[in-house]
Amino acid sequence: DTEVTQTPKHLVMGMTNKKSLKCEQHMGHRAMYWYKQKAKKPPELMFVYSYEKLSINESVPSRFSPECPNSSLLNLHLHALQPEDSALYLCASSQGTGSDTQYFGPGTRLTVL
Amino acid sequence: QKEVEQNSGPLSVPEGAIASLNCTYSDRGSQSFFWYRQYSGKSPELIMFIYSNGDKEDGRFTAQLNKASQYVSLLIRDSQPSDSATYLCAGSPTNKLIFGTGTLLAVQP
Numbered sequence: 624d625t626e627v628t629q630t631p632k633h634l635v636m637g638m639t640n641k642k643s644l645k646c647e648q649h650m651g652h653r654a655m656y657w658y659k660q661k662a663k664k665p666p667e668l669m670f671v672y673s674y675e676k677l678s679i680n681e682s683v684p685s686r687f688s689p690e691c692p693n694s695s696l697l698n699l700h701l702h703a704l705q706p707e708d709s710a711l712y713l714c715a716s717s718q719g720t721g722s723d724t725q726y727f728g729p730g731t732r733l734t735v736l
Numbered sequence: 737q738k739e740v741e742q743n744s745g746p747l748s749v750p751e752g753a754i755a756s757l758n759c760t761y762s763d764r765g766s767q768s769f770f771w772y773r774q775y776s777g778k779s780p781e782l783i784m785f786i787y788s789n790g791d792k793e794d795g796r797f798t799a800q801l802n803k804a805s806q807y808v809s810l811l812i813r814d815s816q817p818s819d820s821a822t823y824l825c826a827g828s829p830t831n832k833l834i835f836g837t838g839t840l841l842a843v844q845p
Contacts, residue, residue, distance in 0.1 A: 664837070665824055665835035665836065665837055665838055666780065666824075666835055668832050668833070671831065671832060673831075678831065679831065679832060711777075711779070713779055713780070720831040720832075721828060721830075721831055722767045722768035722787070722828040724768075724770065724782060724785050725770075725782075725833060726782060727772075727779040727780045727781070727782075728779060729778070729779050730778075730779045732777075
């Protein structure tokens with residue numbers, strides 16, 4: 624089973640709202656990732672968690688705040704977003720970091736008004 | 737210089753033909769390479785990975801890796817309209833995937 628789940632599928636929020644994206648995997652993977660993808664562009668890495676610790680932050684603005692409550696869950700807290708933050712947000716997981724295969728969830732389509 | 741490069745396409749092939757998708761990379765530290773398929777509005781789906789020189793076959797798909805030439809390719813035999821999608825090539829020189837910009841494949845019925 625290579626399933627990564629994400630909720631919600633769609634999210635519309637105003638610039639003053641606070642919301643959270645959720646990701647879950649039950650494959651025993653120890654690395655989890657957040658990506659942002661704009662139309663006709665490849666996924667852009669935001670954060671990497673390895674063994675529940677943040678290992679990579681790709682200079683993401685502080686209005687995005689990741690959290691890894693346990694080895695199966697990954698959250699992305701959103702606050703004071705801008706319209707240009709509208710995108711497809713993808714979660715992925717892999718057995719480890721480095722060259723291990725990453726499996727993507729279905730994504731959350733975020734629209735910021 | 738981009739670390740992973742792909743022709744953005746579109747690559748148009750007739751149904752039943754072989755589609756050939758190509759990717760070059762600049763970092764010789766990359767050990768593994770991945771091909772993902774992405775339908776419009778959907779998330780990337782793993783098609784194949786390869787880490788040894790040569791060919792790797794899985795059904796209608798064959799991945800080819802040439803480390804000396806820093807070249808990765810994906811062949812799709814008997815192309816079907818359902819194969820129409822963007823194909824992303826990715827390498828892993830460090831603790832993260834580096835994606836190419838993707839090639840849009842259009843299979844014409």
